[in-house]
Amino acid sequence: MASYLRFENVTRRFGSFTAVDDVNIDIQQGETFSLLGPSGCGKTTLLRMAAGFDKPDAGRILLDGKDITPLPPDKRPVNTVFQSYALFPHLSVRDNIAFGPKIAKWPQDAITRGVDEMLDLIDLKAHAGKKPAQLSGGMKQRVAIARALVNKPKVLLLDEPLAALDLKLRQRLLVELDAIHDEVGITFIYVTHDQGEAMSISDRIAVMNKGTIEQVGPPAEIYEAPRSSFVAAFIGDTNFLDGRVTEAIDPRFSRCEVNGFGSIVIDNDKPVTPGDRVHLSLRPEKLLVSREQPSSSDLENAIAGKVEDVIYFGSHTRYWVRCGEWRLCAEMQHRKYQLDEQSPKWGDTVWLRWHANDGFLLEQYRAEDEGLLTLPDEDS
């Protein structure tokens, strides 16, 4: 598929520090594309280069086949929604939105029509005469979005647009933003460090870490098939297991020896041969907890362990289960009325069960990424 906005080997250094390191991204027309990563990973820097506020030290940025790298911000058909809103405090809501069209010298009636359309879109017609200081945070953010959208940019850049709002408002505006995207059909690039936001709004996500792209893909793929331990740990919680491949069962599955609880079956998410060391990501909700030993089958793994911690969350419960030298986190959804259930308690011996397909072999593992997990370790 032809790409619409393209980052080609883009690098940006500040002194000896490389904030964006040889990044390549292809963004399709009309999609909502998220840049997701921890604070300081270079998301804003990348976005500012797309907007024209910053220039890459190497590489180029192409929009619709045209190299826009040398263009100043006012000559690029992209608009930005700033994290701090950056509304013009001396102008009314209406004049804030009309700023771009006036600069572009639209005819007066076109300006009026365009602004009215936007006021309808963000549902702030009643507040058109107010100054930004008289608006709530959510309203300001909507004005910032309208002010950018009215210019009909080819790409809308949003830098953590909801970060300054409280949780409920954030969720509501996220839904609104999605609806706006559907309505205007403009390509959105959405920067966030909140994985939930990225998952719910994006067609595709690029996970960034230390100035580089770790993985690009649709939300489900990022979650289910993380390529690196960083992606697995940054998006949702997971258990990391490592072992050595002992036997190829068939082209799809292998047997693997894990220190401490013997042998398990794994899916060959990447090519493996006996003797390879592999790292497996196993999401807590993929592990089934039961009191009785499950009947064994070829592709099911079952290991016994002792419950060391139980945290009840209402809709689900998290168990920390000690299996030899491993401490695994399992999550159980409560689809039945809990008070009648005999759920496992602290100190119980339980079985953890999962299908070989439910784990995912990582291409890249770094021990430091375990620090990203919110799973507490033993002392805590």
Place this chain on the structure above:
Amino acid sequence: MKKSRLPFATLLLVLVFFYLPIGFLVLNSFNNSRYASKWNGFSTRWYERLTERDDLVAALGNSLKIATGASLASMVLGTAAAFALRHRASKLQDAHRLLVAVPLVLPDILMGMSLLLLFISFGLKLSLFTITLAHITFCLSYVALVVQARLQDFDFNAVEAARDLGATKLQAFVKVTLPLLAPGILAGGLLAFTLSIDDYVITYFVKGPGSDTLPTLVYAMIKKSKDLPVINALSSIMLLVTFAVVAVSQRLTRPTPSSI
């Protein structure tokens, strides 16, 4: 709980300390008597006398011209200096910052002397023009100070937003930066205006013959006691004007509700 009387007492003390002499002066400007020592009934004769003094009117005209010129010029230069000082630190910038701040504390007599020497060595004829130049040198620092303070909490994202929305550098400056900074620049200008209007020491050094300003003329008049009540009247008017200017300037510098 009993409220402490201390704050109130302090306030009273300060007010008395500051405004007793001024109140006395204003009162005396309406005193029918020539002598401050005794009250001879209410009169506006000194104010009437004021209008008959051509030299006073001329000096007032000079003062206004100088103050207007000096404050306008220092608004432009001071704002430019404040912007230049915003840029990232370097040895040169440190020196710049120091040089802009020093005139705030430099003894007037030193500034007056040095300016006089400069003008003479350049062969400049002492006139209203030299006075205006001299006033610009110290007014500039005050404007720079006020605008710098404004720039501290200035949201430069708004300027980037303007650029993002298609404005050229100049358009962004005119449509966003300037309107947002205008209150600060104007407040600095008003401050400069009041400083220029009542400067005596520096003016005394760099004024030529016949280019008296209000302060230098008043000082000359004080020597003749018959003029004293007229000066009281004049001072009272200036006091009123100063109060008005300060009030306006305070309104302007009051922090505006932020855009966040």
